[in-house]
Amino acid sequence: MPTRTTTILSTVAILAILSVLFLVISAPQNRQTATTNTVSATETERTFTEGGLRVVTFTLYLWDYGYNASRGGPTLTVNVGDRVRINLVGNGSGPIVHDFVLDQNSPSPYNVRSDRLSRGQTQVIEFSANYPGTFTYYCSVAPPYGLSHRERGQEGTIIVLES
Numbered sequence: 204m205p206t207r208t209t210t211i212l213s214t215v216a217i218l219a220i221l222s223v224l225f226l227v228i229s230a231p232q233n234r235q236t237a238t239t240n241t242v243s244a245t246e247t248e249r250t251f252t253e254g255g256l257r258v259v260t261f262t263l264y265l266w267d268y269g270y271n272a273s274r275g276g277p278t279l280t281v282n283v284g285d286r287v288r289i290n291l292v293g294n295g296s297g298p299i300v301h302d303f304v305l306d307q308n309s310p311s312p313y314n315v316r317s318d319r320l321s322r323g324q325t326q327v328i329e330f331s332a333n334y335p336g337t338f339t340y341y342c343s344v345a346p347p348y349g350l351s352h353r354e355r356g357q358e359g360t361i362i363v364l365e366s
């Protein structure tokens with residue numbers, strides 16, 4: 204016959220087991236939430252090695268009048284010698300198109316120019332980050348009158364670090 208003490212001990216043991224079970228059951232859900240939260244950060248920037256070269260990929264949405272924002276754009280940081288691969292996604296309104304340019308007008312020693320993309324159009328551009336320094340990338344679209352997209356704030360910074 205169980206004594207009062209063993210009954211209490213059994214109850215405590217059962218509660219402890221149930222607590223552990225609850226933690227085990229709820230843990231995967233917590234992990235899934237954490238994973239979901241980090242996906243958006245890695246979606247816009249990924250680094251991997253391909254054919255011996257370090258490849259850095261970015262995703263830029265071409266808004267009116269910014270990159271991934273209605274003004275400005277993220278600072279893209281890479282190392283000298285990296286292959287820079289940028290997934291461009293048109294996200295302008297109506298007939299408005301946007302592009303990604305890194306050229307002598309940036310100013311920079313680069314000569315990178317994407318197509319002009321309207322909403323829903325995509326293009327992957329790629330170039331070698333051969334020149335170190337801090338440069339400005341921008342949208343080169345300018346209407347016949349009024350402010351150019353760059354003047355409206357559609358530009359961002361790319362930093363090419365000396366390795």
Ligand SMILES: [Cu+2]
Nearest residue numbers: 301342344352
């Ligand atoms: Cu633009």
